[in-house]
């Protein structure tokens with residue numbers, strides 16, 4: 577790994593794991609000492625999960641279809657459309673940061689088109705996908721869902737200027753003769769996460785739900801509405817498209833990627849139900865007595881691990897990091913099955 581690759585790799589790790597917070601808690605030095613010997617080993621990442629190599633500056637830019645392009649730092653993704661009136665940018669992840677304009681400049685110069693970003697479309701309010709928005713200044717039309725605006729007003733982050741143009745259910749954005757269909761179909765990953773469809777480019781962008789080639793990030797992508805997120809991929813597939821932009825990691829997706837993801841979640845949900853019916857809670861509550869939380873934690877961890885085990889086995893080599901995060905997804909789905917669906921809920925006689 578070159579020094580610049582190593583730097584961007586570390587930057588990404590920091591963004592994902594919020595290491596600065598941990599560093600400040602420990603007075604700037606890490607209290608625990610990790611080493612290659614003590615850290616766990618995980619299954620290798622299947623080559624099918626990886627995307628194209630990054631350039632010296634730490635990004636890759638490629639054509640999706642016609643004048644639609646995507647850019648990645650290997651972990652995050654943005655996209656942009658070159659038009660006769662300027663560039664429409666979709667999301668602005670801070671980890672890609674100034675490489676967004678570099679990628680646009682590279683494509684604009686090659687095609688002899690404008691390099692000026694005139695519009696930024698927001699997928700949802702999260703800082704890890706929008707934190708470079710302010711780099712594009714004030715003279716840009718920012719477009720997002722009404723709830724994205726409400727949440728960004730709340731968050732009051734100068735890096736993420738609020739949308740100038742909002743929509744409630746759907747809106748077709750027309751820029752330089754191009755069509756972009758924006759739709760909100762209810763909460764999923766967040767209350768504001770939107771479907772961005774480019775019908776003339778065979779592309780759907782839906783961020784932080786399906787991450788092509790990979791299992792979701794921690795806790796089912798830090799999910800805010802599990803049943804709605806489980807339903808989201810079917811909504812994505814109801815659109816006509818060939819190319820999928822999931823916001824992560826290093827490659828684009830296909831319809832097959834969405835189907836594999838749906839099967840993974842279905843398998844996990846089935847196994848959670850089996851685990852709830854199989855794992856005996858008695859020893860956990862017997863051992864911990866009046867420490868209710870200790871009993872609950874160890875029991876639910878055991879249920880999650882029991883549910884995850886066959887799914888990890890099935891998807892190792894199919895979806896990257898199945899062995900890293902499946903148990904955490906099992907826990908979130910388990911809680912949704914209990915709390916949203918009422919499974920196992922009993923009224924005291």
Ligand SMILES: [Zn+2]
Nearest residue numbers: 700702765784
């Ligand atoms: Zn997000």
